[in-house]
Amino acid sequence: MESRPLSALERSISTIGIGTWQLGADWGVVSPADAEATLQAAVEAGVTFIDTADVYGDGRSERFVGAFVAERPEAGLTVATKMGRRMAQTYENYNRDNFLAWNDRSRQNLGVETIDLVQLHCPPSEVIEAQHTWDWLDEMAAEGRVRAYGVSVETCEQALEAMRRPACASVQIILNVLRRKPLEEVLPTAIATGTAVIARVPLASGLLSGRYSESTVFAPGDHRSYNRDGSAFDVGETFSGVPYEIGVGAAREFTALVRELGPDGASPAQVALRWVIDQPGVTTVIPGARNAEQARANARAASLAPLGTELHAALADLYDRLIREHVHGRW
DSSP, X not given: OOEEEXXXXXXXXXXXXXXXXXXXXXXXXXXXXXXXXXXXXHHHTTOXXXXXXXXXXXXXXXXXXXXXXXXXXXXXXXXXXXXXXXXXXXXXXXXXXXXXXXXXXHHHHHTOSSEEEEEEESXXXXXXXXXXXXXXXHHHHHTTSEEEEEEEOSSHHHHHHHTTSTTEEEEEEEOXXXXXXXXXXXXXXXXXXXXXXXXXXXXXXXXGGTOOOTTOOOOTTSHHHHTTTSSSSOGGGSGGGOOHHHHHHHHHHHHHHHXXXXXXXXXXXXXXXXXXXXXXXXOEEOOBOSSXXXXXXXXXXXXXXXXXXXXXXXXXXXXXXXXXXXXXXXX
């Protein structure tokens, strides 16, 4: 497993990490035993970066991660969590008292005094633009509550605003074959500023695995059922904001291109992950997994050779023909 530097922590992390939204909620039920097995499989495959959030299962994911990491102090794991989405998303709720309360709860859930990396969890743009936001985060770092901080964002403009702050350690953003806009400005800016980029939703909520069809039915408690219209949170988090039927068609073409031009034996999901880590400026990509098999398969994508220029060009063309009009101007 290749590692890349997360400069603010003065350490490197695996190019493929693991996201743990699935272990908390919104993807169906995952048992404690399956959660531990999933994390264990990822770590055995070389993953050293785990991303969670206080809102995933209202702390359930953080508690899983905290217990897992505490039992493996020798593993050299880096844990990032996120805060802010357990309350209404208003500018006023992102205040100093709440920052401290959210951080206290996450530290308790994770069982640590100091969190490696805390990220504001897709806050309103006004929060990212406000100087006091960064002052309060500076205070938290100075007090030893966090080692470093960053922000998870919905839009490229938010990412660019965050990277104007010298102490912003990381930006987490949606980046995948169907969401290419960060290639234009976000990744070059991250290289220039030394900001780590954590790429999320790399499989477009599973679309790029090639397993779904127009008739696939998701469970009522799965965000791929209830958030297709963005009624629960930003619609860009579900299927990357691509209308489902269009996404299924694009994924079908993606799978065909993988079979024709991709590495021998690689699955569509693995090629989708390799595409992300091929992009200059990406530090790590955080696919989710609901079981050990998925975690191992995701990690194996790091061992693929960089994709060929013909496949990269074909995927750019797929985006321009089928996807760009639906997502490029929105995020």
